[in-house]
Amino acid sequence: MSEKTGLSKNLREFFLALLAILPSRNRVIQILRLLYETGGIDITSFRQMFRGVVDPHVDEVLGKLGVYIDKDTVKLKYMSLGWIIADLYNDIFDFLNNDDFRRKVSEASGLDIPDPLEEWIYIKLDTAFKDPVHGENAKIVMKELLNKTSITINELIEKGLNVGEAYVIGDVLKTLGLAEHIDGIIRLSPQLIENRDVLERNLKRMGIS
DSSP states (O other), X not given: OOTTSOOOHHHHHHHHHHHHTSTTXXXXXXXXXXXXXXXXXXXXXXXXXXXXXXXXXXXHHHHHHTEEEETTEEEEOXXXXXXXXXXXXXXXXXXXXXXXXXXXXXXXXXXXXXXXXXXXXXXXXXXXXXXXXXXXXXXXHHHXXXXXXXXXXXXXXXXXXXXXXXHHHHHHHHHXXXXXXXXXXXXXXXXXXXXXXXXXXXXXXXXOO
16 A cells, blocks of 8 residues: 555545544444454443443344343353454454554555554453542452462452452452453453553553553
């Protein structure tokens, strides 16, 4: 791609459309991607996270895409259309992963082309940290996880969290696909373990390091 040649109208519109449906920028895609990444979200947390987003029309569309309720958990049916769409973002993240390629596209199109994975992780962290009840403790836990990958509930209690809050923080981070929470151990999600540098950049950007 020549850096001095502007993109054709069709190619520029392609990138505009792609930006509009990134999970960091589209709430319906966000729902699909979170369900894909986490394997399911308990219905109470789901309703809190997407209050004002899931109206009857959105609910109908999500159902057609493969979103369903299994007991008390909202899930995404394997190989449904919604699952296939959510899975596609693994390739989209890779497609726009190269800094030089994004710079060339940005200069040729006049668009601000972000690293979509970095932006997605930022949105998830920002959601956790802005929680009016648990946000500050979420920052503490993510800072610890950046340094050591996993932390036990007992270690969090030693750092001043009460046992109930420690468990809740684990569940909050799990709901956002930022961590796994199993048997009293909170561990970075596979996505963040694989992209620890992206996590570190985002935390520094947020003033947490």
